[in-house]
Amino acid sequence: MLVFEYKAYGKSSQFSAVDEAIRTVQFIRNKAIRLWIDGGAKSCYDLNKYCAVLAREFPFANQLNSMARQAAAERAWASIQRFYDNCKAKISGKKGFPKFQKDNRSVEYKTSGWALSDDRKSITFTDKKGIGRLKLKGTRDLNFYQPDQIKRVRLVKRADGYYVQFCISADRRETLPATGNTIGLDVGLKSFYTDSNGLELENPRLYRTGEVKMKRAQRLVSRKVKGSKNRIKSRIKLGRIHLKISRQRKDHAVKLARCVIRSNDLVAYEDLRVRNMVKNHCLAKSISDAGWYQFRLWLETFGRIFGRVTVAVNPAYTSQECSSCGTVVKKSLSTRTHACQCGCELGRDHNAALNILTKAIGTTGHVGTSVLDAVNAFGDIPSTCVGANLRGQGASLKEESHDFQVTLA
Known part of the structure; x- marks a missing residue:
């Protein structure tokens, strides 16, 4: 599975619609978790059926694409299944009991609710949220892949803007001559x-290098009144510093691992x-x-x-x-x-x-x-x-979805 990411460009009203879709996904996921806690769901299939109930009960949930609602329920079941797996493996300490989400930053569509343009430079979301057409800017060319190879489309909100991710069903293999090393x-x-x-x-020590700017930005956030526009602006500046350090660390790991x-x-x-x-x-x-x-x-x-x-x-x-x-x-x-x-x-x-x-x-x-x-x-x-396994190790990368593994650098 390959994941291509593009920067999204549009109007402020469109990004407000994206924010509303993200909040709807968070609402559906938390409702699914509550249903499981109350004993009303025993499988992912039960959570998928519950999405239709929420769509009938809440008009804003009905505005979201049906497959996007199911993807939100799958996220809830992924956290539940991970909790079950940790209990079966008898991992010491906390087992990761599912929690209610309060800061969701992405919405995921499956094979419906979106349409790519012929030149692959823009995408249109066709559900009732009113996102509309977004321009795409990136270095990867989608013309090499058929539309039916795109299994999911994900809208991600970050500190420096909005991004569109395409999850493509393709296997990447390259042959190199043996080095003998x-x-x-x-x-x-x-x-x-x-x-x-x-x-x-x-050791690049990227966090230590950016810590001076980070501490100053954190002080500016703490000085602002909670709920004010100035505090929101300060939080965005702080988020951009963290995002830059995260990207630097990933860039270092990718280039070094590829070379090795x-x-x-x-x-x-x-x-x-x-x-x-x-x-x-x-x-x-x-x-x-x-x-x-x-x-x-x-x-x-x-x-x-x-x-x-x-x-x-x-x-x-x-x-x-x-x-x-x-x-x-x-x-x-x-x-x-x-x-x-x-x-x-x-x-x-x-x-x-x-x-x-x-x-x-x-x-x-x-x-x-x-x-x-x-x-x-x-x-x-x-x-x-x-003599060891990977279970229980702490990952540095935060994945937006459990279904996909980024295999492209």
Whole structure:
């Protein structure tokens, strides 16, 4: 599934209609959650039928496209299903009980309620909300895809304007020649990562860099009267600062992951539990600022696209074991040099990267065309193969919908 995003241009009255559609989606989702809490819904099908009841009862809900109402109910059921899955998996701590939404920012249409222009440069929403025709501006060309390949259209509100996302049913695969290179990555805070070749990449610390402007914008928001227009303007300015940092972090992760995947046949990395690591209040901000999990997601995404092998390795004792002889050399976090009795003396992170690569190769065996065939050309080996899984990890990316995975950079 590919997701193309375009900036939307229109009149202020049209964007007011978009805001009304977004509020209607939030209303339907919260009503669906209430129905489930009261015991009136046992499946997603029950919530879809309830959408028709809400449309008959509330005129503003009837103005929204019927499939958009169903998409709102599906969002509610996705949160319910995630709660059930967490309970079945017996995840420690909170299980994510569904909550009522108060700041929805998107509305999602399926295959009806919209129509693309012939030149693919504008889109018209045909429901009764009165959104009308919006101009599109972006770098991706929709002419390569048939209209029936567009499965969903999403209107997203952000701090710097409104965007239209097209979810296209297409599989992206690219073939690259084998490089014969393998690499292990050890992420950190001092440097973003240290690879098995000893190369250290600088940590950009994007949140720390923009923190001065952010704190000033936050003070300006707190000084304004609640509900005033000046406070709304101040909030928009603050939101734009956060949005810029988020985009910078994503851009860094995408470009770096693409470069690493294209340069190596096998990429090994740590299967870190970011959700547990940010519980340390002394390091939580720095860990979140690094964006390790987002980088990992893009590594796995590009691994599938380019047919490379990606392996998540259990990080236990990778910093303590000697990469030369395997002896455990205990060291604290402040000790940045690994020195073993066998004469091996390396940087702590370099030693860990070598151990990560060794474990990955021990899992996959000889890296070559046979391994690429063994993973069915999907390019990644699940971390369950090396003693861990992805459940319970905290993601850096906030996805607008559970149904789609962005696989295009």
